Structure formats: C-alpha cells, structure tokens
Amino acid sequence: MKQNRKINQVFAMITDFGFDFSVASMKALILKEFPGAQIIDVDHSIKQFSVLSGAFVIDKIYRYFPQLTVFICVVDPGVGSKREPIFIDTGNYKFIGPNNGLFHYILTDPKVSYSSWSIKEEFRSVRSTTFHGRDLFTPAAIEIAKGNFDIVQSIDKEKLVLIPLLREDVSVITYIDGFGNIKTNIPFKDEFKKRDFLNLNVSGAHHLVRVSHTFSDASKGELLCYKGSNDTLEIAANLASAEKILNAEVGDSVTVEE
Template sequence: MTNNLLVLQSDFGLVDGAVSAMIGVALQEEPSLGIHHLTHDITPYNIFEGSYRLFQTVEYWPQGTTFVSVVDPGVGSKRKSVVALTEQNHYIVTPDNGTLSYIKKHVGIKAVREISEVKNRRQDTEHSYTFHGRDVYAYTGAKLASGHISFEEVGPELSVDNIVELSVVDTVVEPDLVKGTVDILDVRFGSLWTSITREEFYTLAPEFNDRFEVTIYNNDMLVYQNQVTYGKSFADVRIGQPILYINSLYRLGLAINQGSFAKAYNVGVGSNWHIEVKKI
C-alpha cells in the first residue's frame, strides 16, 4: 500500500520550470500529496549517481513511499518506463536504464512493472517525446502514491532478472589489502565514498588510530599515495589532515578534516577510479 508521499529526484536542477511542472502535474492528480525532494542536482546524464542516491535515501522513508527518479539521457528512445517494488515496500518510478542497479543489489526488488503509457500518461502529451519526467513519471508516481491506481494497474509485470544494470567493480580482498572504487562524493564536503564495505575493510582488523597506505589510481595513473589514519570521526586528525572512516552507509570513506579531498587531489568518481588500502 502507498502512503500519499511522493519523493522526486532528477538531474534537472532548479534553474527553470521543469521540476515545478512535475510538481504541478502531481498536485493536479492529487492535491493532498506530500511532495518532497531527494535532489535535483544529479550530475547531468549520470545514471549511476541517480542509482546511488536512491540507495543512500530510500530505506529511511516510511514503507509505501513512492519515489520518482528521472535521470534519462535515453528519453524518447525504446528504453522502458517502469515501477519497481523494493523488498522494503517502497515504489520507484524510473526509466529502466540502470537507475535501479544499486537498489537491486543492496536492497532487493520484489517486482517490476512496465508503465502502460496508454493508461498512465497525461492526456494530449503523446506528441511530446522529451519530457517523460512530467508526462509519464510524475503523473504515474502521483497516481500510485495517492492510491488512484494500484501497483498491478501500472502495467504488465516484467522479470526482475532482466532489468538493466550498470556494471559494478567487485571489491578485491587480500590478506593485507582491500581494493575498490571511488563510487561517489559526499558532494558538499568533497569526501570520497568508496565501494569498500565496512565488513570488507574489517578483514584488515583495523583499530582506531591505525595507519594504512592509501593509493588512488585513475585507470593506471597514480593520483595519490600516502599513509592515512583510520578514525572514528573527522576530528580524530588535525585540520587539513586526511582520514579514513566508515561513512553513514557503512562504506569506507576518505576525507580531509575541514577540507575537500576531491578538490585537493583532483579525484573523480566511477569505475576507472581505483582505491587500494593496505595494512602497514
């Protein structure tokens, strides 16, 4: 069952009327909806980032919440429009373009249905091909969140196994070393959030204040190598010093106390950004 809550995410930004149009469409469908925003500052076209931000956020909302995520560089193409029901009973309305990757891997998906655009698309928009966020996703999301349609009425069921997934680099765990990728930034503060889980890092039997050799590569090019202290929080090192820590998603993070690691060392994110943490 849905709960009249609708949470929006996109790469549209707030500099024009796109997000406002989505809100308006949703409120036309049901004026009592509680509409909230995850973010509209996803890097343009970055499906992985959209996928990660859903994973970062969804489980903290009440069961039955409906999310609309529109990072859709393939808008107007043959990619499917879907609604996923997660194992924790949240609904995600999104293109089937890889956006559901992190949810499927780390949360779990019970079922997926393809949005039937005959029934679940705003009237008189069939000749508009580039704003499915307004005409299909916000509209369907509002109908679902308000209970005006059931999950079954979204459209035909698809195989969860066949949804589009982004390639993910597996963590390598060795006796004195873990290797992963820099998945994403804690954007405002410039901290690096890696793919290395707390459990994977703990195979190195770390203790607070231990030092580890941290190496970062962009493809095969060495970008950073230094000894870094493992701490509980940023204040465990002096201002300007780097620190390894476990972030709010139980992943290994790398930060500078009161500074931006990403800016200081010009570090990016994605599968080509590799990080190694070695016990000294």
C-alpha cells in the same frame, strides 16, 4: 479500477536536475492529484548523468521512508533513446524511473523481493518527450500511487539493466558532495578504526590517509577517512576538498591496501 488514495501519500524525488523550476513542475502535477502529499527532495544534486551515484543514493535512503513511499528517480543519460521507463515494486516501496541501472542495488539485494513492470507504450506515446521527469515519470508515479496499475505491464527480470561496473564487485567512488567529501561503496571494517592510517589506492595513486572523523586532528588540507553515515568508507579533507586534492570523480576505483 479501485482507487485508494492516502491523504499524506509520500513522494520522494532523486534527480540530477539541480534544484530549479523543472523540479517544481513535477511537484505541481502531484499536488493536483494529491493535495495533502508529502513531497521530499531526496537529492537533486546527483552528478549529472551518473547512474552510479543515483543508484547509491536510492539504496542508502529508501529504507528510512514510510511504507508505500513512491520514489521518482530520474538520472537519465539516455533520454530520447529507447530505454524503457520501469516500475519496481518491493511491496513496501515503489520506484519509478528509467531502466538503466538506477535500481541496481535493489535488484541485486538478496534480502529484497520485488516485481518488475514497464510503463505501457500507450501511456508513453501520448506524452510530450521534451521533459520526461515532468511528462512521463511523474504522471506514471501519480497513477501508480493512485493504485492504477493499468498503465504497466510485466517485464522479464532478465531485461532489467544493472550497472556493469558494480557486477565485478569492484570498490569505487559512489558520490561526491558539495564540500568535495567522497563516499565509496567500501564497507568500513572495525579493524580500520584500530589503525592510525589507511593505505588507499585511488585510481592507481597511493595515499596514506589518517583514520579520524575529527577534522581538527588533521592539518589544514590534510586528508582523513572515516566511517560515513552509511557505514561505508568516506574520504574528506580538513578545510579543503578531497575531490580536488585527489582529482577524483564518481566511478573512480578505490581500494584499501595492506
């Protein structure tokens, strides 16, 4: 097997572990094999077990990275169950994680072509199962970064899991940050900017929300909505948490009504 290690191979991590020492053990393993690696913490504050939030973050971030970046993605409510560890290769980017919908946006993007692989049983079975991030996904990512594809085998594309909620083309809350600011998957239309207020329906409740990204335009505790950094509709509150005001959770439905 020919190996061709990049000196500054980039690894990017997306997990729901929180930023504590469990993440460091994954980095430590990488440094043993890639002493000059660039390891980027994309986000460890994904809402725990929210595959939807994880999928959203992966989709919004990966195109900014250098080609051949290896993404280690672990948001895994099914740890311990039989869901397969997979490897999705778009040619430009490599993604390793559980087959649970985390790669929904990549798999359904008509502009992206990819090959799909599962980690072989023989690679999995010899490993501890106590912490898959460290004991399975990171070692697999290291082998793949080294160009060792002996550890994977092809998997049929129809076996790749998508997120059922997103297949219905619904619009939902996809992410809530530490300030309580809410991101959605609703593309922000130019016409929204022309209005003073949008009539938002969040989980069945109606809210007339000011269209502005200038927080000081709103009174204290007032909601605002605007075009977020990913060109989608975001909802925040001036000096307050939109999450708390709306009692919102990732996955809740959001629509813009006329």
